[in-house]
Amino acid sequence: MSDDDTGQGTDDEGRVVLVTGGSRGIGLACARWFLDHGDRVAVTSRSGTVEDDTLDGRHPGRLLVLACDVTDAEQVERAFTAVEEAWGPVEVLVANAGITRDTLVLRMGDDAWGDVIDTNLTGSFRVAKRALARMLRLRRGRIVFVSSVSAFLGSAGQANYSAAKAGLVGMARSMAREVATRSITVNVIAPGLVETDMLAALGDDRKAELGTLVPLGRTAEPEEIAEAVGFISSAGAAYITGAVLPVDGGLAMGL
Amino acid sequence: MSNEETFEKFKEVAVEVLQVPADKVTPDARFAEDLDADSLDLVELVMALEESFDVTVEETELEGIETIGQAYDLIVAKL
Numbered sequence: 001m002s003d004d005d006t007g008q009g010t011d012d013e014g015r016v017v018l019v020t021g022g023s024r025g026i027g028l029a030c031a032r033w034f035l036d037h038g039d040r041v042a043v044t045s046r047s048g049t050v051e052d053d054t055l056d057g058r059h060p061g062r063l064l065v066l067a068c069d070v071t072d073a074e075q076v077e078r079a080f081t082a083v084e085e086a087w088g089p090v091e092v093l094v095a096n097a098g099i100t101r102d103t104l105v106l107r108m109g110d111d112a113w114g115d116v117i118d119t120n121l122t123g124s125f126r127v128a129k130r131a132l133a134r135m136l137r138l139r140r141g142r143i144v145f146v147s148s149v150s151a152f153l154g155s156a157g158q159a160n161y162s163a164a165k166a167g168l169v170g171m172a173r174s175m176a177r178e179v180a181t182r183s184i185t186v187n188v189i190a191p192g193l194v195e196t197d198m199l200a201a202l203g204d205d206r207k208a209e210l211g212t213l214v215p216l217g218r219t220a221e222p223e224e225i226a227e228a229v230g231f232i233s234s235a236g237a238a239y240i241t242g243a244v245l246p247v248d249g250g251l252a253m254g255l
Numbered sequence: 256m257s258n259e260e261t262f263e264k265f266k267e268v269a270v271e272v273l274q275v276p277a278d279k280v281t282p283d284a285r286f287a288e289d290l291d292a293d294s295l296d297l298v299e300l301v302m303a304l305e306e307s308f309d310v311t312v313e314e315t316e317l318e319g320i321e322t323i324g325q326a327y328d329l330i331v332a333k334l
Contacts, residue, residue, distance in 0.1 A: 133302065136295065136298075136299055137299070178295065179295070181293065182295065
């Protein structure tokens with residue numbers, strides 16, 4: 001199998017990976033995974049920080065932390081340019097940045113709807129489009145969208161979030177078809193209940209209630225999602241594209 | 256820049272993006288039939304031309320563009 005077929009380069013310095021929304025939670029766990037596997041990782045967050053002070057010290061020269069609000073096309077452009085100037089084109093994109101603005105539909109204003117769609121769906125579109133422009137030239141690349149079980153199960157109080165997460169699936173599959181001839185794969189990870197600030201915000205009662213629905217009987221650690229993101233970005237996953245990989249302890253199996 | 260120089264610059268971009276020999280990039284060359292370029296190749300070519308010539312091409316302007324000559328005329332008209 002040639003490099004082109006696997007969609008991977010052979011750079012000893014590791015691939016150039018960009019993770020949006022990487023300051024904490026799933027994004028941070030993904031950044032750690034790629035760093036631990038020898039890649040160079042650019043992490044974006046709105047604050048331009050990561051909630052792990054030790055990361056830079058443990059991986060000198062292989063971590064970039066950039067401020068980027070994915071709702072702002074100019075900031076997206078600046079972030080990608082910064083990565084390209086430092087290391088070259090992004091070879092693996094993990095579009096993970098997302099927000100919630102939970103409320104019942106009848107109380108959901110257009111702004112709560114629009115903000116979540118703009119960040120979670122349109123923001124993912126913006127970064128993927130920017131990444132693809134260079135991946136096409138490279139004739140390789142991996143794009144991973146971080147969706148959610150709520151795309152399939154729905155989630156009371158999260159019509160906006162669930163719509164955005166479901167939208168990622170159709171978008172990813174369309175992109176996958178468009179760029180398949182260039183050995184670029186586009187896939188979706190659909191996490192279930194993950195121990196993040198976003199889950200904590202649901203409150204203990206709701207968390208416990210949801211927990212009883214998980215066949216594996218527990219929530220996931222962010223690292224367990226990162227393992228799946230890492231695999232689907234690997235050389236070994238060259239023949240997987242347009243897939244939705246649930247990492248949810250069985251919560252939404254079959255959907 | 257003379258017409259010849261402009262076409263040479265256009266050709267360089269086409270050769271690089273489409274990965275074809277320079278002598279195949281003639282005004283009559285058809286993208287699909289003669290240069291084996293698919294729709295993604297054309298998108299890449301347009302983006303590279305926009306960058307090289309500092310012009311903007313709208314999607315609607317690309318309709319009916321099938322040859323190197325047609326694409327070249329489209330870009331030149333914007334200079």
